[in-house]
Amino acid sequence: DIVMTQSPDSLAVSLGETATINCSSSQSVLYGPDNKRHLAWYQHKAGQPPRLLIYWASTRESGVPGRFSGSGSGTDFTLTINNLQADDVAVYFCQQYHSGPPTFGAGTKVQIK
Amino acid sequence: QVQLQESGPRLVKPSETLSLTCTVSNYSISRGYYWGWIRQPPGKGLEWIGSIYHTGDTFYHPSLKSRLSISIDTSRDQFSLKLNFVTAADTAVYFCARLNGHNPNVWGQGTLVTVSS
Numbered sequence: 001d002i003v004m005t006q007s008p009d010s011l012a013v014s015l016g017e018t019a020t021i022n023c024s025s026s027q028s029v030l031y032g033p034d035n036k037r038h039l040a041w042y043q044h045k046a047g048q049p050p051r052l053l054i055y056w057a058s059t060r061e062s063g064v065p066g067r068f069s070g071s072g073s074g075t076d077f078t079l080t081i082n083n084l085q086a087d088d089v090a091v092y093f094c095q096q097y098h099s100g101p102p103t104f105g106a107g108t109k110v111q112i113k
Numbered sequence: 114q115v116q117l118q119e120s121g122p123r124l125v126k127p128s129e130t131l132s133l134t135c136t137v138s139n140y141s142i143s144r145g146y147y148w149g150w151i152r153q154p155p156g157k158g159l160e161w162i163g164s165i166y167h168t169g170d171t172f173y174h175p176s177l178k179s180r181l182s183i184s185i186d187t188s189r190d191q192f193s194l195k196l197n198f199v200t201a202a203d204t205a206v207y208f209c210a211r212l213n214g215h216n217p218n219v220w221g222q223g224t225l226v227t228v229s230s
Binding site: 101 | 158174217
């Protein structure tokens with residue numbers, strides 16, 4: 001299985017500032033035939049189900065605010081939350097769906113400083 | 114708005130079968146999409162369990178395949194999970210979800226299932 005490693009485990013960011021979350025995969029999640037990066041990001045708030053934020057590494061799901069953006073290629077990816085809002089407090093997971101069973105990172109907890 | 118809701122026993126004895134059903138509202142599952150199960154053990158990350166298409170085609174996590182069965186009932190807009198011979202390691206919050214490809218984009222609230230005697 002592809003192992004997904006996230007960093008940091010947690011971070012505290014001031015309101016209005018930028019949160020950056022990293023995700024590395026144990027092998028490339030770039031799929032040759034469609035040249036797409038098979039990487040997604042989720043937001044998980046306490047007491048709620050997870051929410052899909054981004055897929056294909058950088059495509060925002062419908063309804064997701066523009067302050068959320070994804071980037072990266074190959075094995076290293078980043079979720080950036082610009083202008084952090086109080087409502088963004090959550091755990092954020094990355095997921096690969098390139099090969100084998102889909103696997104998730106352990107999560108990064110984002111808090112307000 | 115599509116909604117999913119898990120139901121089933123919250124407490125299962127070791128070596129017995131964990132059974133959960135996901136009821137889909139405001140959408141006919143026979144129209145398409147894959148439907149899946151994901152779990153999260155206490156204090157740990159998410160783990161993919163498996164998925165099923167409306168035609169009945171399934172994809173199971175290899176580590177669970179020998180104990181796992183996922184079925185679908187399009188007439189009731191429900192799909193179900195059965196996991197045999199459970200142990201304490203199967204204690205988790207179980208989520209059902211609608212999948213956009215391999216991406217769950219609509220999730221149920223999740224239900225905690227505890228394996229204990």
